[in-house]
Amino acid sequence: MRESFKPVPNVPINNIKLDIFNFRYYGQLSSQRDCVKAMLNDKNSGLLNIAKDIAQNGLTPDPIVISKDDADEWVVREGNRRITALKLLNQPAIIEDHPLYHKFKDISNNYQQNFPKAVDCLACDNEDTILEYLDRVHGGFKDGIGRRWWSADNKTFYNMHRGKPGENALAIKAKQIAVENGASIKEPYFITNLQRVLQNSGVQKMLGMSWDGQGIIASVDKGLFISILKEIVMKTADKTSRDLYLADEQQKFVADILKALDVDVEAAGTEPYSLDPEDPKSPSSKPSKRKTGRTPIKPTWDRKRLINPVKTTLKISDIQENRKARDIYLELARKIDVREATNAASVLLRVLLELSVNHYLRKHSLCDKNALHKNIKQIVGDMFNSGKLKKNYHDEMLRFCAHDELLSAKSLQRLVHSPDFNPDPRTICTLWDNIEKFVTLCWK
Incomplete structure (x- = not known):
């Protein structure tokens, strides 16, 4: 695989397009402006933090992978957030109408000499090889082929x-x-x-x-x-x-x-x-004097529990008819390590979602449409009409019901039932983060 990637030095940031087929926002993007807006509005993208880190410490050694599109222009395939951050650092005015504009502008003004206007990249002209590489980077452990997360x-x-x-x-x-x-x-x-x-x-x-x-x-x-x-x-x-x-x-x-x-x-x-152990080789003894850089920011999906027992507002009353849903909630919040038992967490999440939907249907006397995504769509509409959901989240949940979305009710079904779809902790945790508010409202 490595020989398929060739170094391309000093590529101007302005000559690198963002990927409108970025799998994090698949089906939502049709322009470069859409790409920037999607990352700015994604609370999990960490875009502002990435920009600060690049401005203060420079780029990490992780490769930025690019390929040519049909117009023979460079498109970033791995490193979309880094390239977006660099574009905004170099030209913050392109988001002048966004609430984060002044923060990016301040970083740009304070660290103007620290961030590059061009970057060294790795280019590949084989689409299958690029996709295989992206799967290795983002697809989980994969029996040792992919990246192994720290315990x-x-x-x-x-x-x-x-x-x-x-x-x-x-x-x-x-x-x-x-x-x-x-x-x-x-x-x-x-x-x-x-x-x-x-x-x-x-x-x-x-x-x-x-x-x-x-x-x-x-x-x-x-x-x-x-x-x-x-x-x-x-x-x-x-x-x-x-x-x-x-x-x-x-x-x-x-x-x-x-x-x-x-x-x-x-x-x-x-x-x-x-009682400090006397072994000088102990990892708990005095730290080495090796020069070190800044500690990486931990992403929100990198966690042990699918449901954060401290931060969640989900409450399922301890009565007989709710017992199964409550037990699943407690197992996901207190017992199951999503990093070590990803399949179990995926199946339980699917069951919890369906039990939550059925609870809301019964409580509000809504008809069962015999399909999970249709029932979710019906409930989202009911919540919106009753003032429980704002329009932004209402629209986000409607996208969750669409079959062509990367993270959707359909994709959750595939992760549970299809032998060809293997869940990874990042996908499952991100999916829960997207629907937690909906599930919580189902039980209020």
Whole structure:
């Protein structure tokens, strides 16, 4: 594949057209202006952040792939957001009528010498090869052929290596101490469960410990504390996220361990001391002095849970007729890792959507049109007429009902039922982000 791509140096930004067949907005674009507008209005595009990053730090080494169209002009095939950002940095006036115009103009004025007017690209004249490459880049892991996303542990190690706060750093440090002191831990070990327990302020008070962002500070006899920590680390491996999701459940879990060990933490109090492991090669030890760049911005689709249990406003009442829908919601919000069980998340999302639609139909005495996309279209119209939906989201949901949309009710059907369509975490998370408001309103 690599030999099919040839370097084309110093291509002027103005000579590169945006791709009107961009799969993120497939079927919505007919002009260059449409391409720019779609990215500006897409809350998940991160276009302003990309522009800031390019202006402050320059382009990343990731290739910008181009090909010739029927008019023998260059079209960007991979890197549409970067090229769009560069166009707006070089000529912010092209979006003078857009709310983000002044922000792009300020970045352009403040960093005028930092961003290029021409870029080095890779060109390919074989459409099948380009499409295969795009699938490798954006299509998920694919049994090792595509890109492998970092796990929660991997991201935490990366941040700790750079001396930055790690999302699960406390849990990783505790697990490391436990293993160094003889704990037997079965793998795979879901580190986020342990993080939930140990970051609980009530649990920290019970154990006589604290976390300073780099190491564990204990004020209990060291031997006793390590014994307790080992038990917590090992027993957490047998618990699910649902078992330890609530603060009260976490505190009860630790209290039961202390009771089983028959220990009096308060009576074993000491002056505070650090339990930082002494291994200098530990990823949690002092960061290397290697010069590093800016930390990449994490996209909203790159997450463990399909439904964010903290941010979501979806509420399904705990009554018998809603039990199945509520259980699916809780599994997607608390239990299933969409990155590791993408097919399961896709199927459950499809079931949750249908149960939500059927609930709304019954509640509002609407007729069943015997097709999911037709029922969604009917409900969207009813919500719009009753003032629950604004026109922009109403139109977005109508596009979701269209069969030619890349992310649609039909594409969700294919992901679930067709052997030729394989879901990836990015697609499923983006799809949920697009319909979450609709599903939430179905249950109000």
